[in-house]
Amino acid sequence: MKLVLAIVSNDDGSKVSSALTREGFAVTKLATTGGFLMSGNTTFLVGVEDEKVDQVIEVISKHSCKRTQIAPSVSYGAEMYNAMPIEVTVGGATIFVLNIDRFEKV
Numbered sequence: 001m002k003l004v005l006a007i008v009s010n011d012d013g014s015k016v017s018s019a020l021t022r023e024g025f026a027v028t029k030l031a032t033t034g035g036f037l038m039s040g041n042t043t044f045l046v047g048v049e050d051e052k053v054d055q056v057i058e059v060i061s062k063h064s065c066k067r068t069q070i071a072p073s074v075s076y077g078a079e080m081y082n083a084m085p086i087e088v089t090v091g092g093a094t095i096f097v098l099n100i101d102r103f104e105k106v
């Protein structure tokens with residue numbers, strides 16, 4: 001079994017969530033914040049059998065758009081640098097696939 005952990009833009013969160021649910025996957029959504037832009041994004045946890053991982057990634061990528069965003073200032077840890085605004089490309093989705101040693105529902 002694998003855990004697919006996918007970070008998507010808040011703008012795509014509902015579409016991704018609906019599509020995964022429609023395809024029959026169990027999904028948990030977390031409200032998260034990107035460390036660089038400090039803006040909200042959505043993180044999905046999807047536990048699936050190994051052979052379904054590619055299908056999950058396909059659904060997520062189909063509904064996650066690449067977009068450009070302006071980072072008004074650059075933050076590194078607690079310090080904030082008022083540098084020139086820079087344009088960054090965000091998404092579609094940042095996806096991690098983790099091995100699951102054990103899965104229980106009790």
Ligand code: 2BA
Pocket residue numbers: 007033034035036037038039041088089090091092093094
């Ligand atoms: P943020 O950390 O807010 O990053 C937003 C976008 O800013 C990134 O898009 C990337 O294009 C740019 N960026 C991030 N860190 C940067 C840096 N140190 N210098 C210059 N540009 C930087 P994505 O790569 O598509 O990432 C979207 C969101 O996915 C991130 O939001 C973060 O929440 C998450 N993420 C991306 N890579 C990650 C990783 N390796 N580990 C954990 N979370 C990650």
